[in-house]
Amino acid sequence: MNGESFFQRAMQCFAEQDSVGANHALQQAADAGHPMGTLYLAEQYFREDASVAFDFLRKQWHKGVPGTLHRLITLKAFFTDEELEIDDLNDLYLEGSRGHIESLLVLAHLTLDEFPQNPFIGMIDKLVPQLIVDLGCTEHVPSPMKSYTAEELSPLLTSALWKWRTRAECVTELSMERCGIRLYKNVCSKLASAYMKLRLGPMMQPSMVHDPHTGKGIRNEVRTSYIVHVTPEHIDWFVLELDDVLETLTGVCRSRGESMNLLRYQSGQEYKPHYDAIVGQGPQFDQILTDGGQRIRTAITYLSDDYSGGETVFPKLGIKIKAAIGDVLVFNNLTQDGNVELDSYHAGAPVEKGTKWVLTRWIRESATHYGRVVYPKKVNLK
Numbered sequence: 001m002n003g004e005s006f007f008q009r010a011m012q013c014f015a016e017q018d019s020v021g022a023n024h025a026l027q028q029a030a031d032a033g034h035p036m037g038t039l040y041l042a043e044q045y046f047r048e049d050a051s052v053a054f055d056f057l058r059k060q061w062h063k064g065v066p067g068t069l070h071r072l073i074t075l076k077a078f079f080t081d082e083e084l085e086i087d088d089l090n091d092l093y094l095e096g097s098r099g100h101i102e103s104l105l106v107l108a109h110l111t112l113d114e115f116p117q118n119p120f121i122g123m124i125d126k127l128v129p130q131l132i133v134d135l136g137c138t139e140h141v142p143s144p145m146k147s148y149t150a151e152e153l154s155p156l157l158t159s160a161l162w163k164w165r166t167r168a169e170c171v172t173e174l175s176m177e178r179c180g181i182r183l184y185k186n187v188c189s190k191l192a193s194a195y196m197k198l199r200l201g202p203m204m205q206p207s208m209v210h211d212p213h214t215g216k217g218i219r220n221e222v223r224t225s226y227i228v229h230v231t232p233e234h235i236d237w238f239v240l241e242l243d244d245v246l247e248t249l250t251g252v253c254r255s256r257g258e259s260m261n262l263l264r265y266q267s268g269q270e271y272k273p274h275y276d277a278i279v280g281q282g283p284q285f286d287q288i289l290t291d292g293g294q295r296i297r298t299a300i301t302y303l304s305d306d307y308s309g310g311e312t313v314f315p316k317l318g319i320k321i322k323a324a325i326g327d328v329l330v331f332n333n334l335t336q337d338g339n340v341e342l343d344s345y346h347a348g349a350p351v352e353k354g355t356k357w358v359l360t361r362w363i364r365e366s367a368t369h370y371g372r373v374v375y376p377k378k379v380n381l382k
């Protein structure tokens with residue numbers, strides 16, 4: 001049997017809740033160098049002991065299994081309390097040199113501001129030229145193509161590490177006592193914004209709102225944008241990094257976040273004035289509240305700014321926010337004593353021209369389904 005057959009057998013065993021059989025088959029798949037088998041098994045090890053998982057991933061890397069170093073660094077960065085070091089970024093580079101696009105994207109995202117003539121963009125361009133066009137990075141492609149020595153790479157990796165370590169140190173442009181409104185500048189890089197839109201955009205569906213009578217999701221003129229729910233199966237480095245940074249900016253543990261909503265508004269589309277707090281009453285609303293309680297806070301990450309109209313408006317506060325790409329707006333939906341903050345009433349004004357993209361995170365009082373699945377060890381840290 002080959003690696004794929006072992007992996008399929010493991011999936012079958014999981015479906016039949018035979019975890020012993022599944023682990024045995026995963027082991028066989030990993031021994032045969034199967035990438036997904038390797039990553040699944042590493043996940044199992046990681047739940048028990050991070051260092052066992054890391055040793056296993058490194059062993060598989062030496063056997064030539066792709067994606068293993070990238071997974072190791074991702075687990076270390078987002079699921080342990082260990083700090084990333086320069087060697088970890090070098091590992092991402094090694095993974096990228098074997099053709100792992102996401103590793104190169106992470107390195108490009110961490111270095112593009114400092115190094116516009118960017119070798120990582122050049123490496124991506126060699127592998128998938130269309131991606132560079134779709135990400136709007138064509139002006140960054142270095143020419144001529146070449147391989148980079150350790151000495152040439154060193155300043156880039158040092159700078160990437162600095163960028164990583166200061167990822168949540170953002171300048172505040174607007175700060176208001178009422179509703180705890182804060183607008184943080186330049187949180188999400190242009191590259192990360194472009195990549196998330198590109199990767200998740202094809203899954204867009206019409207947005208829904210809760211029917212005030214039944215609590216069920218319905219289409220309604222109140223909210224005419226398109227949406228993708230960024231559920232656990234969609235997470236990647238960029239989603240995890242945003243979860244991490246938003247935890248710092250909002251002061252609430254990432255495990256209390258609902259899965260983010262990627263919203264796309266085209267001309268004429270809007271989100272009419274509303275509360276993000278759950279304001280309906282009845283059994284269906286009680287059901288919605290079981291996923292972590294009330295929505296205490298909201299964080300909106302702006303992924304585009306080449307549109308007119310489309311401001312985020314707070315009519316009771318008399319403010320209109322037109323953020324730049326990469327900015328994050330945070331505000332409270334509840335008062336100190338836990339009531340709905342009436343001033344938090346807000347809208348996404350109709351877009352006039354161009355396309356507005358945002359990622360909305362609604363944050364609850366306690367751990368959500370998303371938080372429990374993605375961050376089982378980080379539940380309720382704050």
Ligand SMILES: O=C(O)CCC(=O)C(=O)O
Pocket residue numbers: 263271276300310311312313346347348349358360
């Ligand atoms: O699009 C906007 O500016 C606001 C989005 C919003 O209010 C929400 O998603 O809850």
Ligand SMILES: [Fe+2]
Pocket residue numbers: 274275276298346
């Ligand atoms: Fe909202």
